[in-house]
Amino acid sequence: MLPLNSKIAIDLGHGTGGDRGANGFLNEEKIIREYGKFVIDGLRELGYTVYDVTPTKNNLTLSQSLTYRVNMANYYKVDLFVSLHGNCFEKESANGCEVLYMSTKGKEYSDRICKEISSLGYFNRGARFRNDLYVLKHTSMPAVLIEPLFISNKADSNRYNAKDIAKTIIKGITGKEAFQKKSEEVKTENKESYPSIDHTIPNFEGIVPFGDIGYVQIIPNRGRIDLHLDKYNYISIQDDEKEGNKVWITTRTKGTKQII
Ligand SMILES: [Zn+2]
Numbered sequence: 001m002l003p004l005n006s007k008i009a010i011d012l013g014h015g016t017g018g019d020r021g022a023n024g025f026l027n028e029e030k031i032i033r034e035y036g037k038f039v040i041d042g043l044r045e046l047g048y049t050v051y052d053v054t055p056t057k058n059n060l061t062l063s064q065s066l067t068y069r070v071n072m073a074n075y076y077k078v079d080l081f082v083s084l085h086g087n088c089f090e091k092e093s094a095n096g097c098e099v100l101y102m103s104t105k106g107k108e109y110s111d112r113i114c115k116e117i118s119s120l121g122y123f124n125r126g127a128r129f130r131n132d133l134y135v136l137k138h139t140s141m142p143a144v145l146i147e148p149l150f151i152s153n154k155a156d157s158n159r160y161n162a163k164d165i166a167k168t169i170i171k172g173i174t175g176k177e178a179f180q181k182k183s184e185e186v187k188t189e190n191k192e193s194y195p196s197i198d199h200t201i202p203n204f205e206g207i208v209p210f211g212d213i214g215y216v217q218i219i220p221n222r223g224r225i226d227l228h229l230d231k232y233n234y235i236s237i238q239d240d241e242k243e244g245n246k247v248w249i250t251t252r253t254k255g256t257k258q259i260i
Pocket residue numbers: 013014021022028085086
């Protein structure tokens with residue numbers, strides 16, 4: 001089981017340019033984003049550090065999309081990489097849950113996740129060894145790719161419930177029950193916590209992205225440039241008649257400090 005101070009990368013499969021999900025009784029990309037959101041929220045509520053490593057650009061090729069996910073997980077040095085999907089097959093009869101892995105540690109997580117998902121009534125197809133999948137091959141930590149159900153099977157699709165699937169995935173990873181707290185308790189705790197890391201690259205004028213991580217924001221009418229690692233970590237340089245000439249640093253956990 002994953003200790004509480006662990007870091008987890010969640011990869012919401014597909015959803016950009018040349019990397020598209022499948023379509024059946026349900027739409028793969030849509031369900032991943034539904035149950036994936038619960039997986040992220042539930043893990044955070046339990047106290048885990050979660051990085052959403054899904055690309056934020058919508059025009060990537062398949063290879064750029066996969067590389068981005070892996071690079072982000074390796075960059076954050078997470079303890080576990082979890083890629084979320086929905087299975088699809090030409091024969092409608094194929095059904096059930098399976099989790100793909102390549103490492104020994106990955107297999108342990110896969111066995112537990114399959115067992116939990118199958119408790120919802122899905123046939124347990126089990127943990128499957130795969131050495132041909134980019135995200136399993138190139139991540140530098142244990143990794144799993146979860147296929148909770150077949151969207152091409154009617155009974156699997158009818159049984160689909162986003163929150164239930166998320167709960168079983170979280171239980172399989174952590175051994176803990178998510179969403180047990182009342183919303184009041186969660187709210188009070190969140191008051192003291194920091195914002196989650198947000199690598200979304202803003203979509204307005206004056207934004208210049210650097211590769212996969214970070215961007216510069218140019219604000220010419222205030223004589224200012226911000227150098228961002230992500231939304232909440234940046235260095236600002238300003239020389240403006242009204243606002244003055246100064247340099248300051250802002251971080252997600254420590255706030256803003258002027259240095260000159
Ligand atoms: Zn998929």
